[in-house]
Amino acid sequence: MIARVTRRPRKKRIVILGGGFGGVYAAMYLEKLLARESAVEICLVSHDNFFLFTPMLHEIAASDLEITNIVNPLRKLLRKVEVFVGDVNQIDLQNKQVLISRGYRNHLQQLDYDHLVIALGSITNFYDLPGLAEQAITMKSLRDAIQLRAQIIRHLEEANSESDPAERRLSLTFVVAGGGFAGVETVAALNDFVREALPFYPNLCEDMLRVMLIHSGPTILPELGESLGRYAETVLARRGIEIRLKTRVKSVTESNVFLADGVSVPSRTLIWTAGIVPSPIISSLPCAKERGRLLVNQFLQVPEWPNV
Ligand SMILES: Cc1cc2nc3c(=O)[nH]c(=O)nc-3n(C[C@H](O)[C@H](O)[C@H](O)COP(=O)(O)OP(=O)(O)OC[C@H]3O[C@@H](n4cnc5c(N)ncnc54)[C@H](O)[C@@H]3O)c2cc1C
Incomplete structure (x- = not known):
């Protein structure tokens, strides 16, 4: 069963996918920009409930830093953003919906949006090399x-x-x-x-x-x-x-x-x-791409889908 995340009445919803540098900085900027704008709600979906400062990851591997030094809870960073911890399964650009699964039991939820920020980053590519x-x-x-x-x-x-x-x-x-x-x-x-x-x-x-x-x-x-x-x-x-x-x-x-x-x-x-390689979620989107990455204009906007 897919539950629909209800919208607050008469609010525009901005959904941000990804809690890394791109997603979190977009959320922080929008939070500030729209601080006095009561007709907008911002939601952020990410795998983890924390922001990871990846440029210092090696310092955890080398015992130079403790985990808490490079991890920041998303809900603490983003006081006015609703954070959904879960997996983005699918983006439906036509119907302006994102399908996410959450929790140990993979509850499916549908998140409608007016504007979408895609910041899902990349995954490791092993190029099918043996072993x-x-x-x-x-x-x-x-x-x-x-x-x-x-x-x-x-x-x-x-x-x-x-x-x-x-x-x-x-x-x-x-x-x-x-x-x-x-x-x-x-x-x-x-x-x-x-x-x-x-x-x-x-x-x-x-x-x-x-x-x-x-x-x-x-x-x-x-x-x-x-x-x-x-x-x-x-x-x-x-x-x-x-x-x-x-x-x-x-x-x-x-x-x-x-x-x-x-x-x-x-x-x-x-x-x-x-x-x-870019997140596999991107590959199925009906948009122009270059080397698997979304092609955007100077405003980081997907030309075919101006609200993305
Ligand atoms: C060890 C290391 C050192 C680095 N050092 C530097 C440096 O010194 N300088 C520099 O400029 N860059 C450095 N980088 C690169 C830098 O970290 C990346 O360029 C940056 O993280 C990219 O940001 P992003 O927001 O695009 O993606 P990411 O930071 O990868 O964020 C993507 C987010 O989306 C989430 N996500 C992905 N898929 C899903 C899904 N299906 N459902 C839900 N959530 C999802 C992820 O959990 C993550 O939160 C380093 C990277 C590493 C790994």
């Missing part, structure tokens, strides 16, 4: 960061009690794929974390450690331009990180990362930050 979906750790959610932290600590413990050097090497080799912000910040934080932890393990030393960044382009951090990218490479290399440019991960097994240039890296940890 990746099963073996790789992603770096997008709080759960990912916590899982990575636990895995690093587990591997340090394993390595410390391991007498076979090859096995120890497997546990102490960490590979990060993707030289964008997420990959570079993650590899740097991981590297600091393990190097600072090593002195506490009596059977481990720095020579046993291998931390590697794989990037398909000619320089890391392409968003920042070549000279800053090169500078970042120098700093990372000085800290002991091995950087391999112009190559890609081809496949991965439990104990090996295979690269397109023929190199194989014995490792039990691959962190994948090398691919994203």
Whole structure:
């Protein structure tokens, strides 16, 4: 059964989908802009009831910060916005409706809108590479960061009690794929974390450690331009990180990362930050797209659907 979320009488409803940077900042702006406008209600739908400051996610993985430092409850941030925690299942642009499912029992609810903001972000793309979906750790959610932290600590413990050097090497080799912000910040934080932890393990030393960044382009951090990218490479290399440019991960097994240039890296940890695709909800929308992303005008408006 689909329940309809009742509208307050004579109110225009703005529905925002996504509680990340795009959605939350749109909501905060509208909340302020429409503070004196009683004829408008704003609703925001998101998976979680908190806003996650993703640029600091790696600091959770590296034990530099506590979770509460990068998480902000949506209802505390957005006092005048009605927050719906649930999954967006479908957007019906024709009938101006969004179908959401909520709670453990997946209650279906229909949310009518007058204006819609789509800010659902992206999901990880594994490009169907063999072994990746099963073996790789992603770096997008709080759960990912916590899982990575636990895995690093587990591997340090394993390595410390391991007498076979090859096995120890497997546990102490960490590979990060993707030289964008997420990959570079993650590899740097991981590297600091393990190097600072090593002195506490009596059977481990720095020579046993291998931390590697794989990037398909000619320089890391392409968003920042070549000279800053090169500078970042120098700093990372000085800290002991091995950087391999112009190559890609081809496949991965439990104990090996295979690269397109023929190199194989014995490792039990691959962190994948090398691919994203727009939210799958977008793909079914009857709108023009470019590389799966919605095409918008200078006002971030979908030309065929001006209220979106
Ligand atoms: C580790 C890391 C470090 C980064 N560092 C930087 C940096 O230093 N500088 C920089 O500029 N960028 C950085 N980025 C990139 C930045 O985080 C993203 O560009 C930004 O988060 C995109 O914002 P968004 O609102 O489009 O999407 P998101 O932040 O991904 O938000 C999407 C929201 O929609 C919700 N959602 C998605 N699908 C559904 C659904 N079906 N139902 C309900 N809710 C849904 C999600 O839960 C989420 O709340 C980093 C990213 C990572 C992962």
